[in-house]
Amino acid sequence: VMDRKAFDKNTAPPSAQTKSSSAKNHAEPPPSIVSEPEDGGERYSIGAFLGKGGFAVCYEGALARNGRVYAMKVVKSQMPQKKMEEKFRTELQIHSKMRHPFIVQFYRAFAFESSTYVVLELCPNGSVMDMVRKRRCLSLPEVRRFMIQLCAAVKYLHKRFVAHRDLKMGNLFLDHNMNIKVGDFGLAAMILSDKDAKRRNTLCGTPNYIAPEVLDKSKGGHTQKVDIWSLGVICFAMLTGYPPFQSKTQEEIYKKVRNLSYAWPKESDTNNFIPEEAKDLVTSCLNLVDEERPDPDDIVEHPFFNMYDGCIPRQLDAGCRYNKPLWL
Ligand code: ADP
Numbered sequence: 156v157m158d159r160k161a162f163d164k165n166t167a168p169p170s171a172q173t174k175s176s177s178a179k180n181h182a183e184p185p186p187s188i189v190s191e192p193e194d195g196g197e198r199y200s201i202g203a204f205l206g207k208g209g210f211a212v213c214y215e216g217a218l219a220r221n222g223r224v225y226a227m228k229v230v231k232s233q234m235p236q237k238k239m240e241e242k243f244r245t246e247l248q249i250h251s252k253m254r255h256p257f258i259v260q261f262y263r264a265f266a267f268e269s270s271t272y273v274v275l276e277l278c279p280n281g282s283v284m285d286m287v288r289k290r291r292c293l294s295l296p297e298v299r300r301f302m303i304q305l306c307a308a309v310k311y312l313h314k315r316f317v318a319h320r321d322l323k324m325g326n327l328f329l330d331h332n333m334n335i336k337v338g339d340f341g342l343a344a345m346i347l348s349d350k351d352a353k354r355r356n357t358l359c360g361t362p363n364y365i366a367p368e369v370l371d372k373s374k375g376g377h378t379q380k381v382d383i384w385s386l387g388v389i390c391f392a393m394l395t396g397y398p399p400f401q402s403k404t405q406e407e408i409y410k411k412v413r414n415l416s417y418a419w420p421k422e423s424d425t426n427n428f429i430p431e432e433a434k435d436l437v438t439s440c441l442n443l444v445d446e447e448r449p450d451p452d453d454i455v456e457h458p459f460f461n462m463y464d465g466c467i468p469r470q471l472d473a474g475c476r477y478n479k480p481l482w483l
Pocket of ligand 1 (some may be wrong): 205206207208209211213226253277328338339341
């Protein structure tokens, strides 16, 4: 039905496009040992390559002292643009203050040779994006579990006036217990007041997940509610296997977003049944009027999580990255 391969990454916004050109700076791998600058600082041995993002490359890093393994995000200290440098600084500032079971834990950041190294909690099971690609779509119990964990993380962020602004399946990492860990705070912002919201009218996010008020500058900025829109997109995508506003070009995606034009798959097209409760939850998040979108607390109270046969698994096996779990 859709070009599913591309759906988190396609048609990146202009800001992300400038980011990706700089990732080429990372053609050479980092040194095998990196150390914190202070006397007696920790040393890490760099291990397996984990992945590459807009402007960072990630490797496993083992703490020399005890062998404990982390994710090391490597960013060139000298960035080609001042704007990117500022963004990275905001990312570190915001992420370093967060501490929550469903948010990638930030440990420290330090400079070594010509790069900055960010030491993060390792998420060895990939992302929800990888999982949906392999599985096509997720089962209702899995969707419930991920949505509840995601709501807990978003509630925590919003309570601290942080808007993540780039929630998407590719930024929902999975730890060894298959718990969600929200990562990549590269577009996060503090939005403390209406005045702040008014200043927030930069185009940011990933086209498929972007809220309508971010597209429309005349609306006077955006708030934390942009994240709730993204939750709606994520929920739809986990249920169906494709994001609701998927299109070939960025312009077409934006047009569909503005017109709230999306369709659920016909039941005959897929073998998976999507209950009305799930559709209603997505509909409530994909509201063009941002104030009318639910808060994380409202979402977890939604009937979708309380259906008569609606189980929420307490544990998930890592095998469900590849295969539908057998619940009975
Ligand atoms: P960027 O900010 O440049 O987009 P990301 O934070 O998205 O970089 O990281 C780039 C890639 O590195 C991710 O797509 C993922 O594959 C991997 N990665 C990032 N953080 C972790 C982590 N905590 N654990 C495991 N892999 C990670």
